[in-house]
Amino acid sequence: MRLRNITGSREVIAQSPYVVKEAVLEKCPGTWHALFGNSNPIYIEIGMGKGRFIHTMAKEHPDINFVGIEKYSSVLLRAIQKMEEEELPNLKFIRMDAEDIAKVFGPGEVDRIYLNFSDPWPKDRHAKRRLPSREFLGRYDVILKREGRLEFKTDNRDLFDFAVEELEPAGWKAQAITYDLHRDEALMQGNVMTEYEERFSAMGNAICKYIIYR
Numbered sequence: 001m002r003l004r005n006i007t008g009s010r011e012v013i014a015q016s017p018y019v020v021k022e023a024v025l026e027k028c029p030g031t032w033h034a035l036f037g038n039s040n041p042i043y044i045e046i047g048m049g050k051g052r053f054i055h056t057m058a059k060e061h062p063d064i065n066f067v068g069i070e071k072y073s074s075v076l077l078r079a080i081q082k083m084e085e086e087e088l089p090n091l092k093f094i095r096m097d098a099e100d101i102a103k104v105f106g107p108g109e110v111d112r113i114y115l116n117f118s119d120p121w122p123k124d125r126h127a128k129r130r131l132p133s134r135e136f137l138g139r140y141d142v143i144l145k146r147e148g149r150l151e152f153k154t155d156n157r158d159l160f161d162f163a164v165e166e167l168e169p170a171g172w173k174a175q176a177i178t179y180d181l182h183r184d185e186a187l188m189q190g191n192v193m194t195e196y197e198e199r200f201s202a203m204g205n206a207i208c209k210y211i212i213y214r
């Protein structure tokens with residue numbers, strides 16, 4: 001996934017009709033329904049990587065608007081290429097660090113948040129950078145609708161244990177938790193595999209998942 005220096009990726013992103021331009025992002029809070037031209041729910045994936053999950057989700061759920069967020073241009077480029085092969089009107093991308101997520105979506109504007117195989121940042125001093133950390137949960141609390149849900153999947157047991165421990169201090173509760181998603185019939189219903197999920201489950205790793213709310 002470390003494809004950070006593909007020549008021209010920034011230029012492709014700057015010209016792509018699928019990417020919301022950095023220059024207009026600060027005007028986006030509260031305008032996402034207008035941007036999609038409908039009042040359908042808004043689901044976002046933070047750290048979407050090459051975008052397989054969100055592209056499949058958008059295809060399967062045309063009545064939901066999806067926004068994929070990715071920090072690195074060269075990774076986002078792969079998601080753009082997928083859209084060029086199969087364009088979907090209900091999917092847009094943002095290239096940004098999710099630290100600033102509450103500057104891009106208005107309070108309660110998002111109906112669901114997906115975190116899939118987030119970077120583990122194993123050193124303690126980097127805990128605040130982990131996408132399921134209490135610091136990020138505080139940002140999600142602002143943009144997620146009161147009755148909204150956040151779903152997180154990973155094969156990294158240390159990261160998952162950390163994420164579960166962060167819930168109470170951050171004021172969130174678990175609606176569902178599994179430590180072996182692929183053997184959980186209920187939670188597997190409608191499961192869309194991510195690139196990392198396919199790779200790590202093929203290696204025999206169990207996939208952990210939670211669905212949380214406040």
Ligand code: SAM
Nearest residue numbers: 047048049070071097098116117119194195196
């Ligand atoms: N979600 C994909 C999957 O499951 O196949 C990709 C997982 S990959 C391990 C994590 C992705 O999250 C990388 O593409 C990384 O660049 C992105 N990422 C990590 N921290 C981020 C942040 N703060 N803001 C936006 N994207 C981030």
